[in-house]
Amino acid sequence: MKLISIITGFLLISILSASAQSTFKPADRVFKRTSEYVKGFFDGDTPPKATIWVIGDLRDNINEVINGVESTPVRYRYWRKGNRTLWVLESVARTMPITAGVVVEDGKIEDVSVLTYRESRGHEIQNRQHRAQYYGASITESTQLDKPINGISGSTLSANSMKRMARIALLLHNDVMDDE
Amino acid sequence: MKSSKLKTASSLLTLSMLLAASSSFAQEMPSQAEMWEMIQKQQEQISRMEKLLGETTQAVTQTTEKVEETGQKVEATVMAMEEVLDTSAGRSSSPTSIGGYGELHYNAGETDQIDFHRFVLFTSHEFNDSIRFFSELEVEHSLSGNGKPGEVELEQAFLEFDMTEITTATVGLQLVPVGIMNETHEPPTFYGVERNNVEKNIIPATWWEAGVKFSGNLGETIRYDAMIHSGLETPISDSSKAFDIRSGRQKVAKATWKNAAYTGRLTWMPIAGVKLGASVQYQSDLTQASSEPTSATLFTAHADIKHQVSTKNELGFRALYAQWNLDSNEAELLGKDIQRGWYLEPSFKHNLDNGHAIGVFARYSMWDNEAGSVINTENKQTSFGVNYWPHQNVVLKADYQIDNYANVSKEDNRFNLGMGLQF
Numbered sequence: 314m315k316l317i318s319i320i321t322g323f324l325l326i327s328i329l330s331a332s333a334q335s336t337f338k339p340a341d342r343v344f345k346r347t348s349e350y351v352k353g354f355f356d357g358d359t360p361p362k363a364t365i366w367v368i369g370d371l372r373d374n375i376n377e378v379i380n381g382v383e384s385t386p387v388r389y390r391y392w393r394k395g396n397r398t399l400w401v402l403e404s405v406a407r408t409m410p411i412t413a414g415v416v417v418e419d420g421k422i423e424d425v426s427v428l429t430y431r432e433s434r435g436h437e438i439q440n441r442q443h444r445a446q447y448y449g450a451s452i453t454e455s456t457q458l459d460k461p462i463n464g465i466s467g468s469t470l471s472a473n474s475m476k477r478m479a480r481i482a483l484l485l486h487n488d489v490m491d492d493e
Numbered sequence: 494m495k496s497s498k499l500k501t502a503s504s505l506l507t508l509s510m511l512l513a514a515s516s517s518f519a520q521e522m523p524s525q526a527e528m529w530e531m532i533q534k535q536q537e538q539i540s541r542m543e544k545l546l547g548e549t550t551q552a553v554t555q556t557t558e559k560v561e562e563t564g565q566k567v568e569a570t571v572m573a574m575e576e577v578l579d580t581s582a583g584r585s586s587s588p589t590s591i592g593g594y595g596e597l598h599y600n601a602g603e604t605d606q607i608d609f610h611r612f613v614l615f616t617s618h619e620f621n622d623s624i625r626f627f628s629e630l631e632v633e634h635s636l637s638g639n640g641k642p643g644e645v646e647l648e649q650a651f652l653e654f655d656m657t658e659i660t661t662a663t664v665g666l667q668l669v670p671v672g673i674m675n676e677t678h679e680p681p682t683f684y685g686v687e688r689n690n691v692e693k694n695i696i697p698a699t700w701w702e703a704g705v706k707f708s709g710n711l712g713e714t715i716r717y718d719a720m721i722h723s724g725l726e727t728p729i730s731d732s733s734k735a736f737d738i739r740s741g742r743q744k745v746a747k748a749t750w751k752n753a754a755y756t757g758r759l760t761w762m763p764i765a766g767v768k769l770g771a772s773v774q775y776q777s778d779l780t781q782a783s784s785e786p787t788s789a790t791l792f793t794a795h796a797d798i799k800h801q802v803s804t805k806n807e808l809g810f811r812a813l814y815a816q817w818n819l820d821s822n823e824a825e826l827l828g829k830d831i832q833r834g835w836y837l838e839p840s841f842k843h844n845l846d847n848g849h850a851i852g853v854f855a856r857y858s859m860w861d862n863e864a865g866s867v868i869n870t871e872n873k874q875t876s877f878g879v880n881y882w883p884h885q886n887v888v889l890k891a892d893y894q895i896d897n898y899a900n901v902s903k904e905d906n907r908f909n910l911g912m913g914l915q916f
Binding site: 382408436445459469 | 714
């Protein structure tokens with residue numbers, strides 16, 4: 314019985330792995346490709362990529378959000394059309410980074426999506442109900458979100474990463490708009 | 494006549510004046526030589542200016558080139574710096590990541606001891622986009638060896654394969670998908686200095702086995718786990734430990750595998766912040782040696798709720814029920830054919846402006862490893878206390894426990910203090 318179980322298990326893995334290699338290239342856990350995500354929020358276009366340097370007050374604010382959990386980047390790249398900006402950010406959950414897209418318009422979050430998830434636990438952050446909590450959220454002067462976001466038990470670190478990325482995207486968006 | 498003379502005189506006067514003026518004008522005009530000299534000087538000036546303009550243009554071109562070169566150097570420096578930063582942060586550019594957690598406990602009361610309960614290092618490695626390795630190596634009670642209180646344990650070491658966009662398979666030594674704390678037990682993630690006794694004695698957390706697990710999503714809100722793995726091997730000879738679930742953990746250390754075990758779990762997230770889960774496990778012989786097999790079934794159900802009542806305040810609630818049913822005459826005779834427990838844990842957390850947080854909790858728990866017995870063998874405990882997070886990954890804890898055990902001599906009402914961290 315035990316032997317049959319083990320053999321069945323390994324056979325299943327081999328078959329599914331082979332199937333995965335042939336049907337899901339280059340990778341699974343890439344829930345949404347960045348290019349598709351960008352086009353989806355700019356009427357099928359891809360605006361030119363812009364750069365924002367993390368200097369001055371912006372650096373202080375982002376440092377406050379990151380709070381030593383990871384390094385503060387030197388710059389961020391983003392896409393923009395009118396008052397809408399789109400940010401593809403990375404933040405470490407437990408040991409692996411989550412890649413997420415955050416869309417901000419007029420200082421409010423339009424969308425938060427997980428683009429790539431690499432951790433072994435915490436998949437629940439992709440849940441639409443969890444992500445929908447961010448819609449319409451803006452950032453306060455104390456760099457906090459102005460909407461309450463329920464956490465996910467067992468996915469605390471992943472949920473914290475998402476919250477960090479949402480706050481950073483809002484700070485960056487506001488800085489881009491203030492520079493005009 | 495007189496008039497004619499006057500006219501003549503007037504004409505002469507005018508002529509003489511014109512001649513005088515013309516002579517004066519002729520004297521002020523430069524000569525041809527002077528004009529030539531002037532033109533040559535102007536030409537020299539123009540040449541100098543042209544030269545200067547040429548030099549300026551060259552300088553501007555050089556400056557532009559230098560600016561472009563500097564831009565490229567800055568780009569290269571920033572890219573190199575980003576690579577270093579990415580690596581130091583354990584991000585995707587480095588396929589190998591490290592992390593860990595640890596907790597120091599002080600138990601007052603009769604126990605009256607201090608103990609670095611756990612120090613765990615985890616490493617993970619991403620072979621490619623669809624194959625990863627995760628591991629946890631733990632030192633318990635600081636010191637291991639012959640006669641020493643602690644142990645060095647390999648708590649996790651498994652490969653994860655992505656099968657489809659929503660399905661993964663894991664192979665190796667891994668945590669069994671049961672209860673709330675068996676898989677997520679980093680100190681900042683739970684209330685109380687010590688882990689709760691229900692999951693410790695009934696489930697029995699932390700519980701890992703070797704096997705194969707498939708996990709995936711069923712729609713938006715439901716997740717499943719199905720695992721075939723090595724099982725428990727409970728003692729049968731020592732009556733106090735016979736059929737004791739926690740004593741049956743083999744920890745995949747030259748573990749007997751005469752009987753495989755099967756575990757299935759469903760987790761449902763109906764609304765944001767609410768997580769409900771239920772697991773079932775079956776093993777055809779829990780003792781793996783008995784002439785009379787003891788088949789065993791574990792059932793657990795739990796609710797784990799985090800509700801943000803405002804941007805700063807969170808209400809939490811955890812509830813868990815777990816029960817083993819052991820099917821054999823031997824287990825029944827000892828009253829261990831039923832082993833069960835449950836707990837309720839409400840909590841309140843307040844996030845401070847500076848990123849710190851403070852939370853209070855209360856927990857009522859009951860567990861009984863001899864629930865099939867006719868006598869009262871229930872152990873009950875009431876705990877309440879506080880967690881203080883100076884950082885989301887660092888926690889200081891204090892609690893007080895009131896024991897109400899079937900065996901009164903084991904009661905130890907006491908304060909506990911703890912420090913915990915994860916990174």
